[in-house]
Amino acid sequence: MNDMQSIFDLQMADLQISDIQSELTSIEDTLSSDGDLLMINSRLEKINKAVEIKESEKKSRERVITDLQSKITELQGLLYDGVITNEKELQALEEQRVYAAGELTSGEDELLEVMIEIEKFIDSRNKHRSAVDRLMEKKSSDLIHLSARQKQLTSKLDEKKSDRHTLVLNIPADVLALYEKLRKNKAGQAVSKLEGRLCGVCRVELPVKELQDAKAGVRLVQCNSCRRIIYVN
Structure with a gap:
């Protein structure tokens, strides 16, 4: 084998070594990369926080509605039990009842809006959780495939480096x-x-x-x- 053939073969070996090393680096980057998972988990954390806030708001509005319902029941009792007969007092009680009923209707509408928002957040949370599960499943599958490929390439790299060493011995x-x-x-x-x-x-x-x-x-x-x-x- 003349010098030029050895040099050409060395060039081919070095190019192959470079390609193998590039693929190994890419595999290592893929195996160590959690960017997609971190992004989804970050969104999931924000959604969970939003659900927590809305659930707290829901409980608060439910308490207000319960209080209004109790007040309306109390006012209706005062209006219709016959104890109070004064016309002005009865009129004042009726005004309070009407106002409380209006507040109750508004409160129930606002509660419904909060519940709808919670449902949307929960739906989004479920979708993000499913995305996390799919991503974890893919990473698990990739880990098996890429780890096997990594082992194969590492063995091939050692072989090519050994070939290179032999070639170098034949070159001035x-x-x-x-x-x-x-x-x-x-x-x-x-x-x-x-x-x-x-x-x-x-x-x-x-x-x-x-x-x-x-x-x-x-x-x-x-x-x-x-x-x-x-x-x-």
């Missing part, structure tokens, strides 16, 4: 140093495969001399434009 130190420098400066791709007369990456045509030397394999040839190492299959 100066060529390896150039490769590593280019890989760092060229977004991980130090080697370009020759396509006809063109650099496979930047698509610039090689001069005749470089083209001949690259094809003959007599020396290491770099693209005059992007400076990547030229590999001829």
Whole structure:
């Protein structure tokens, strides 16, 4: 195996290693991410607080209604038990009863509105709880799938790193140093495969001399434009 073949194989190994590492990072991010769950739980907490406030308001309005009902019953008793016969007193009692009855009607309407609001909040709460359950179920399923994939990729990564180590042993130190420098400066791709007369990456045509030397394999040839190492299959 000549130096250029070893360099090309090293490039392929490094690209595969990079892809594996990227996927592993993505898996780790997914497994550790609770953003969706935190958002839903935050909304659920606000809904629970709203229900609590409305339930308290409901009890307060129910107490007011109970008091009004008791007052109306008391006034009706005074009006119709025959104890009070004075016309003015009876008229005053009737006015109080009518006013209390109006307050009772308003109170019952307001209570109904509160109860409707509570029902809406409870419906929303149930939907959010269902969303949490679905999300937890999905996370549980994802955990099984992604953990298995993570284990598979980790094993594959170890294998590729071992292959890389073997390849490095077949490459002269100066060529390896150039490769590593280019890989760092060229977004991980130090080697370009020759396509006809063109650099496979930047698509610039090689001069005749470089083209001949690259094809003959007599020396290491770099693209005059992007400076990547030229590999001829």
